Amino acid sequence: MTGPVIDLGDLRHQPEPDTLPRPPRASGRPLRCALVLLFVLVTLVAAGPLPRRAVQTLPAQVGSEALVAGDLFLVIDPITTQTGQRRLAAFRLPGGEPAWQTPLPADGQSWWVTPLDGTLLATGHRSNPDGESTVTVALDRATGAYRWQQPGSPVLLADGNLLLQSTDAGGSGTMRAVDPCCGTVRWQLSTPPADVTYRAVDGLVDRVVFSSANGPTEVRDALTGTVLARTDLRTPGGGAYASVQVVDDLLLTVGGVPATVTAYGLDRLDRRWSTIAEGSLYSTECTPVICLQTRSGGVRAIDLDAGRELWSSERWGWVWPYADRLLATTLSSAGPGAEELVVLDPPTGRVLAELGRWELASFRVDGTVVGLRRHPNGGLLIAELDVHAGTARLLDVLPDATGECQSSPGRLLCRRFDGSYGLWQLPD
Template structure:
């Protein structure tokens, strides 16, 4: 893919000598030239210096965790011998003015900040006398004041409350739902490690799928904890077994011979079953379901029947965007920029080649911003329009070095000197 073409005009040879007779020189020409020069100088002085690309410098040390949420830039300082306790600082965007700074009431490595209902949910791994575990500390968004805390990682529910799950797949613990205002527990139960899945309404969770110690499955209402349905499913064991919820269906992979089976979430009724053919797990590729195999082959199946629609060994990661699929090529897999293509979900046909890009982080539904190292230093920034299959070059940021996060109209990147900068993207 080629970049934008800049017209430098035509390069000509030295002009031929002008043999035509010259016009007589007017006596007032020097005066007119002087007046024009004075006018140009006055205009430049009035206009001030030529404007350069505006960047807002934001303080963050190496090793800090940074997050942009709406109009706040949040920095979680790293632990050092001089600062043994982590601190969270908030800066107002777009100007970068300090808003507040607070200590975090636990040791460990914090790794996530979630905004919700005027609060910030700061989640990380707590290190204590009883070992390690996930902990979420809830702060007031406006002031940074401590509100409450709960063990586990937060999941937003459709009714506005919060579900806390154990911190890792191998970490048993209590599954609990709390109210948003004060962290008061509404219901809870003890779960086995790695056996929790969720059903969603839009982007929020409204059902919880649990696998019990006796092998049975049950679906609970996320708001009340009430059991909606319970059933025994023939997962079948085998060398590899997967249980997951994808696009409103429960998928199991396992058994001898290995099968992929889909169940409805309302009654846990079997919808279809097909030979796994090496499939390890399912992913959402709306309007199809993608199955990834051990050999790296990608299979797309009809979610209603399980019928294979197409398969390919060319693609690595695949995810849905705007009714299309974005795929990386296996040949470009690795750190840094990867080759991106747009696929037609029902057929697997390549609709567009977007080129080789590294994607900036963004929220669900946010802009897809591609980044590429510029030969002269800095980053080339482009907007990738998946629906149209086009790439629009936006800017070259000479001072940007990576670790970028995109939000509507803005791009946050680490700078060459280790600090962060916020750039406004052109319309």
Template sequence: MAIIDLGELRHGAEPEEPLPRPPRAAGRPLRGALVLLLLLATLVSATPLPRREVVSLPAALGSEALIAGDLYLVVEPAGPDGSQRRLDAYRLPGGERLWQVPLSVPGRYWGMSLRDGMLMIAGYEVTEGDPPGTVTIALDPASGEFRWQQPGSPLPVSGGGLLLETTDAEQGGTLRVVESCCGRVRWRADTPAGQFTFRSTESGVDRLVHSTAGGRVVVRDAATGVVLADADLWNPADGREVRAPTEGPEVGVQVIGDLLLTLGGQPMTVTAYGLDRLDRRWRTELDGAAYASECGPVLCFQDRSGDLQAIDPATGRRLWTGAGWIVWSTGAGLMAAVGNDSGADRLVVLDPVTGAVRGQLGRWEVVPPSVAGGPIIGIRPRPGGGLLVAELDLVTGAARPLDVLPDASASCQSIGYQLACRKPAGGFGLWRLKP
């Protein structure tokens, strides 16, 4: 499920370029023109200027505001007496309130989405004396009526349903796929202590992977729970010599595309396996990396200092490297944040195959799109207050100005060419951008 983090703006305002001085003119024609301009200015000042239409959306101090589909949802903070938190729902784009309901589970809510006709709410349940545990609550989006509640962190499954996992890295746990309508369990499996990861597609999760420190890896079909592969990667049955990571950094398991990757050991090594059969494809030593990510047609391996190595997913061959880049990929291309001496970041568009810079976007805070395939919106503070808004084009490598929002401050979410941002005086505003 899509999770939207309402972060604060990180970048300072950029200085505006001074406007060029107009050429000087002399003589009576200039004075006549000035008189005409003065008359026109007097007429314009007598007519009220049109105001930008903005929908005001309430959000009290300390509340958590999230957007799911065409619903604006506000989780009100608990009262000073510890009373129940409340969820208010408003219809977008008009901002009419639909309903409000109390939330039975005390805790912090971090994700909301519409799935199979139900409103799914994810959060951390806080119980006195116990560590917080994840919880999923299902409500009717039209009325707010309670449907069901179960422990676990929810993920949409390809073909329908929700995956709820309550795994623990030390004690093990349970994987369950339930029907979104009613919480009925489709399948479940108990897992030993270890790591849990998955492959996500546009329609949801389709592969689940559980791995243990000893090297056993189990791959399941998410829709049915059927085991597709089960292998001991450190002691393979075919007798091949495989170095187990008994020393050095802990080994992590990641899934990217059709590959399962193990990353760790000393020296740092990545080994690639076919996901559905766990057949070994290649092995490559790296200069050091903390995690892998998909960068379009290549694999990116990033360390915590920003050093980047791009690998050919078919052969494991190193293609290019970069220093000081934090990269992420979208359907349109590959974007990187580049640090500079002032501590601010600037965005550039990269060629994923060569690492060459295709375009300079400038300094922008990226607003994640709430729907797949939506425009990539960038915001930054405007001198004197408000926000500058642009669409970031990863094909042309250009930032196309969209709008200026003088009453917006931070914490923005995009819904296509609509932008919901916190207002300085409190609450949120919803603006229609000018594409």
């Protein structure tokens, strides 16, 4: 299965000085020499003409959405007065030759595509006064031929099937597991108005949690639909919790007065621990710790086993785990576009490295991230951010790129000034 591509949208910051990210907090002559060389390289780039790397131009209309799926460039065209509906077109890479095109159902306002082996799952979402609707269409990857269609948005299950959930205007809906080859329903159930949370292991879902702040919480086996546990998790005084998060084998609730984080065993909903966390709004997974986002915008980290607070900081806007580290944005830079990135040590919150201001184009399994930002002379500056080492390595300057970048192995797809897309080969 081809992994999803992360697209963080246009860069909205004004051109910034071409400053370098700070290295990890270490000393030594080799590190200083490397920084000097990198500084010289960036200075030369800023002072002289921009390099002209070979680029493959790929067609796209203004308002279209695009991604790379292996050897295919996929474009979802916008609705026009001539067409009345959207169209998915595929082009073969690396040459960009047209492969196939197919119309998409008219009830989708926004679309995204998920590659799955020999299938492309095109999911459309529409908001209207009567509520929201989502539909998923399965297409043959080689020809674009229609295979099947089901309501709902898909997630991949641990047994290879797909789980799709759809809701009506009142919040009730249907959840069904289907075979990705032909859309055959394996099981289905009616769902009450509730928040839905998944537990995924290596990106594959095996548990589904239905939770309501004013009702019972229910845990089901995602492979069979079987109920594993069902109980009321509201506080004895009737106070409602604000959020539910699944981390490893725990279900966490945040809420009440005073704000309290409570952990339950996922499959039995047996209470494990509880701790006061004033000002906390919700929890996020920061393996091997749990991060609590506070009302003031700061972060608290607590121990996964006992709920003990390990550290807290009002400096970080967003924190998420990656490559056995935590990536964090500074609160002062939080928002759309490029942000100041730092690497944290999960158990202590200690700053291990300051990477500088970047927008993220992708995450890689080797612990590196592709970062980009505006170059003072135009175009985008591209760098490889190594989270393990806490370093940034300049890769290239793309003079014709404007943003909407997506990275795949060895390649970077970005929108160009004329509305088309460019596919650049990234250097090793």
